[in-house]
Amino acid sequence: MLLFAIATITPFLLILTAGFAGGLWGWLALGYITALVFVLDHLIAVQIRNADPEAEFPAADTLLTLLGGLHFLVLGCAVWAVAGSSGLGAVERGLVALSSALVFGQISHPVAHELVHRPSRRLRLLGKLIYTSILFGHHASAHVRVHHVHVGSNGDPNSARWGEGFYRFLLRAWPDGFRAGLKAENRLRRNLPPAWRTHPYALYVGGAVGLCIASVAVAGGAGLAALVFVSIYAQIQIFLSDYVQHYGLRRATLADGTLEPVGPQHSWNTPHWVSSAMTLNAPRHSDHHVMPSRAYPALQLREGDMPILPYSLPVMAVLALVPPLWRRIMDPLCAPWRPDWQTRTRVDAGSISPAVLARAKAGGIGGGDLPHLPHENDRDSTVPSDQHPGDGPGSDERRRI
Amino acid sequence: MNAEEFDRFTRGKTFYYGTNGRAYGAEEYLPNNRVIWTFLDGRCQNGVWYEENGMICFEYERIDERQCWTFRESSRGGLIARFQDDPAELELYEVERSTEPLQCPGPDVGA
Numbered sequence: 439m440l441l442f443a444i445a446t447i448t449p450f451l452l453i454l455t456a457g458f459a460g461g462l463w464g465w466l467a468l469g470y471i472t473a474l475v476f477v478l479d480h481l482i483a484v485q486i487r488n489a490d491p492e493a494e495f496p497a498a499d500t501l502l503t504l505l506g507g508l509h510f511l512v513l514g515c516a517v518w519a520v521a522g523s524s525g526l527g528a529v530e531r532g533l534v535a536l537s538s539a540l541v542f543g544q545i546s547h548p549v550a551h552e553l554v555h556r557p558s559r560r561l562r563l564l565g566k567l568i569y570t571s572i573l574f575g576h577h578a579s580a581h582v583r584v585h586h587v588h589v590g591s592n593g594d595p596n597s598a599r600w601g602e603g604f605y606r607f608l609l610r611a612w613p614d615g616f617r618a619g620l621k622a623e624n625r626l627r628r629n630l631p632p633a634w635r636t637h638p639y640a641l642y643v644g645g646a647v648g649l650c651i652a653s654v655a656v657a658g659g660a661g662l663a664a665l666v667f668v669s670i671y672a673q674i675q676i677f678l679s680d681y682v683q684h685y686g687l688r689r690a691t692l693a694d695g696t697l698e699p700v701g702p703q704h705s706w707n708t709p710h711w712v713s714s715a716m717t718l719n720a721p722r723h724s725d726h727h728v729m730p731s732r733a734y735p736a737l738q739l740r741e742g743d744m745p746i747l748p749y750s751l752p753v754m755a756v757l758a759l760v761p762p763l764w765r766r767i768m769d770p771l772c773a774p775w776r777p778d779w780q781t782r783t784r785v786d787a788g789s790i791s792p793a794v795l796a797r798a799k800a801g802g803i804g805g806g807d808l809p810h811l812p813h814e815n816d817r818d819s820t821v822p823s824d825q826h827p828g829d830g831p832g833s834d835e836r837r838r839i
Numbered sequence: 840m841n842a843e844e845f846d847r848f849t850r851g852k853t854f855y856y857g858t859n860g861r862a863y864g865a866e867e868y869l870p871n872n873r874v875i876w877t878f879l880d881g882r883c884q885n886g887v888w889y890e891e892n893g894m895i896c897f898e899y900e901r902i903d904e905r906q907c908w909t910f911r912e913s914s915r916g917g918l919i920a921r922f923q924d925d926p927a928e929l930e931l932y933e934v935e936r937s938t939e940p941l942q943c944p945g946p947d948v949g950a
Binding site for chain 2: 492557558559560562582583586587626629630631634730731
């Protein structure tokens with residue numbers, strides 16, 4: 439718990455100091471969330487450790503509440519420091535804007551995300567308010583009622599399809615997520631008695647409008663511009679993390695037409711210790727989707743049945759900004775996790791290397807030289823939920839392709 | 840059970856639940872996903888239920904924590920509820936089913 443607390447609270451305090459004192463503090467805040475996290479993640483390898491999944495973490499919710507409070511303090515400070523009469527120079531203002539947007543996208547987002555999954559109504563409200571404060575309240579509804587239900591299928595706007603570039607994903611998922619969340623909340627309320635029908639979208643939209651007015655009151659048009667800038671930048675990072683954590687992973691359709699249950703094979707994970715601590719274990723994403731009610735300190739990480747990304751979450755997010763590079767790295771990694779991997783049977787000449795073909799024609803080929811390809815017998819319209827490319831015989835061969 | 844099955848099974852009835860051989864509480868299931876819950880102490884509270892992540896979740900007027908349960912029908916036709924779908928958590932089973940509404944006289948009545 440201490441590592442979570444240090445990794446998350448420090449950058450908030452750095453931004454507060456930068457907002458009031460300027461000078462080097464802005465560089466320290468920006469350096470913390472970019473360079474320092476990167477260096478510690480990748481230069482100091484830390485063995486994957488899993489807490490007891492059943493353990494209680496009473497301090498976990500306390501930290502969330504504290505961070506929620508800090509978020510609003512820093513948001514107010516940032517709008518004032520960037521656009522108000524803070525006396526900061528242009529560079530100092532820019533540093534506060536950038537570092538606060540990065541912290542909102544990479545720390546406030548995981549905090550709000552944890553909060554909207556907690557059973558307590560009070561804590562869920564705090565999560566909704568945090569999302570609302572970055573003009574993105576509907577994510578609280580869309581995440582729980584759409585993303586978790588339909589993840590790994592076209593029913594979830596935030597599960598990036600195989601081959602879909604980030605910018606296309608962003609422009610599609612933003613409006614689709616807003617609408618899908620609204621539809622889900624409407625459907626839920628259709629049957630409820632009037633007293634229970636208070637619509638969260640009223641909070642999301644009303645709160646956003648109220649905050650825009652407040653930022654104009656604090657720092658005029660520039661205040662509104664500052665709020666919109668940090669909000670959009672933070673939202674882009676939320677989409678980046680959803681993009682990175684589900685890219686190309688799909689649930690199989692079962693024989694009866696339903697989707698296979700959500701399993702560990704439907705999310706990408708990273709083991710990096712500092713970015714994991716700073717984002718409250720958000721990169722342990724498979725376990726979160728399998729057990730959405732599990733508190734962040736108890737999330738589990740395993741190699742084998744969980745897809746693992748090659749670099750830390752922030753690094754993968756940067757790579758996603760360059761779609762050709764992203765596809766070159768990720769598409770081969772996605773292939774073994776495709777549900778149709780075991781059912782794809784047609785082998786065309788193009789999928790076999792010329793050298794192997796030549797040797798096959800010459801009649802001199804041993805079983806060990808053949809790339810492992812599924813047999814016609816393996817063909818089945820479904821992939822059982824307990825069977826995926828990560829286990830079973832032949833998985834190693836497939837994994838190497 | 841999903842939402843439709845749960846609604847069909849419970850609507851218009853009052854279920855009395857037990858756990859480990861002791862009475863636990865009772866709930867009356869009304870139309871429009873409304874419920875009335877009591878710990879059998881004479882006090883009742885209103886709530887609603889909805890389906891989320893494959894569970895049936897309940898929210899009550901005076902309880903901050905939302906309660907999510909999985910419901911299934913036992914081999915003898917009784918209703919079984921497991922908290923959070925977690926084998927280590929509380930399991931309730933139906934001990935009585937009635938079409939009579941709950942009696943909610945308040946905590947002091949009859950004391």
